[in-house]
Amino acid sequence: MSGTASTEAYLDLMKRALSASLYDESAWIYLEPKRPPLSSLRKPTGYAWDLLRYVTLSALRKRSILGARVRPYQEEVRAEGRDWPCFGYTMIGRKRLDNVQACVEEVLRSDIPGDFLEAGAWRGGTSMFMRALLKVHGVEDRKVWVADSFEGLPVPKDASDGADFSGVDILKVSLDQVRANFARFNLLDDQVEFLPGWFSESLPNAPVKQLAILRLDGDMYSSTMDTLLAMHDRVSPGGYIIADDYHSWESCRRAVHDFLDERQLKPDIKTIDWAGAYWQKEP
Numbered sequence: 001m002s003g004t005a006s007t008e009a010y011l012d013l014m015k016r017a018l019s020a021s022l023y024d025e026s027a028w029i030y031l032e033p034k035r036p037p038l039s040s041l042r043k044p045t046g047y048a049w050d051l052l053r054y055v056t057l058s059a060l061r062k063r064s065i066l067g068a069r070v071r072p073y074q075e076e077v078r079a080e081g082r083d084w085p086c087f088g089y090t091m092i093g094r095k096r097l098d099n100v101q102a103c104v105e106e107v108l109r110s111d112i113p114g115d116f117l118e119a120g121a122w123r124g125g126t127s128m129f130m131r132a133l134l135k136v137h138g139v140e141d142r143k144v145w146v147a148d149s150f151e152g153l154p155v156p157k158d159a160s161d162g163a164d165f166s167g168v169d170i171l172k173v174s175l176d177q178v179r180a181n182f183a184r185f186n187l188l189d190d191q192v193e194f195l196p197g198w199f200s201e202s203l204p205n206a207p208v209k210q211l212a213i214l215r216l217d218g219d220m221y222s223s224t225m226d227t228l229l230a231m232h233d234r235v236s237p238g239g240y241i242i243a244d245d246y247h248s249w250e251s252c253r254r255a256v257h258d259f260l261d262e263r264q265l266k267p268d269i270k271t272i273d274w275a276g277a278y279w280q281k282e283p
Contacts, residue, residue, distance in 0.1 A: 007136045014132050015097045018125040019081075020088025024073040030086050031067040032169060033057035080273050084170065089181055090125025092244060095273040097129055100215070103240040103278065104133045107212040112238040114210040117145040119199055119227040120217030120244070122171065124178040130213070131187045140191070145208055147195040150175040153219060154198060162220040162251035199223055203230035211235045216252070217244040224255035232259070237283040246277035
C-alpha cells in the first residue's frame with residue numbers, strides 16, 4: 001500500500017472509530033434517570049410511570065447497570081451527526097469530519113500560520129482528529145488546543161441563550177477522561193494543550209498566539225460569542241472559522257451574526273450539512 005493510500009485508510013478508519021460508525025450498538029440510547037417534575041402530578045397515571053422509571057433506572061445505576069433503548073444504526077444519520085452515539089468520541093458525523101480535514105489540509109497546503117483550537121470538545125474526538133491530521137502530515141510546529149468546561153454545558157443565562165442541557169449527564173466528560181481518550185489513540189503529546197473552564201474565563205487570557213483553525217462547538221449564544229470575542233482576532237488571514245451549530249441552534253447563528261455585524265464583516269459563509277457552516281477569514 002502506498003504512503004498516500006495508507007494515509008487515506010488511516011484517516012478513514014479514524015473517522016469511523018471516532019464517530020462510532022463501526023458499531024451498530026452505538027445507535028442505542030442510554031436511558032437517563034430523570035426525576036419527574038411536580039407539575040406532572042396533574043396527570044397522576046403518567047407521573048406514577050415516570051416516577052417508577054426514575055426509581056428503577058436510579059437503582060440500576062447504583063449497581064453499575066445501564067438501561068438502553070435499542071435503535072437501529074443508520075449510516076446516513078450518523079454521517080450527518082443527527083444522533084448521539086452512546087459510545088464513540090464525537091457527535092459531529094462524517095460530513096463535518098470531512099470538513100475539518102479539508103480545512104486543515106488547505107491551511108497546511110497554503111502555509112496559513114497558526115494552531116488549531118476547538119471550543120467545545122465533548123469526549124475530544126474532533127480535536128483528536130485534528131491532532132491525527134498533523135501527525136500523518138508530519139507537522140511538528142503546530143498545536144491543537146482543546147477548550148471545554150469538562151463539566152458539561154452551563155446553565156443558560158437567559159431564554160435567548162438556547163436550550164438548557166446543563167443537566168444532561170452524557171455531555172459531562174472530565175478532563176482526565178478526555179486526556180485518556182487522546183492517549184488511547186496514541187495522540188496525547190506536547191502538541192496537545194487543554195484549556196479547562198467556562199469560555200468567558202478560560203479563553204481571553206489563554207496562551208494562544210495565532211490560529212489557523214477556530215472551531216466553535218459551544219452551542220449556546222454566550223458560549224459562541226465568548227469564543228469569538230476571545231479568539232477571532234487571533235485567526236490568521238486565510239484561516240478558517242467553523243461553527244458546528246450554525247444551522248441547528250438559532251442561538252449559535254444569532255451570536256455569529258451579531259459578532260460579524262458588530263465588526264462589519266461579511267464573510268462568505270458556506271454550509272457543511274444540516275448543522276454546520278464555515279467561512280474563511282479575509283485578508
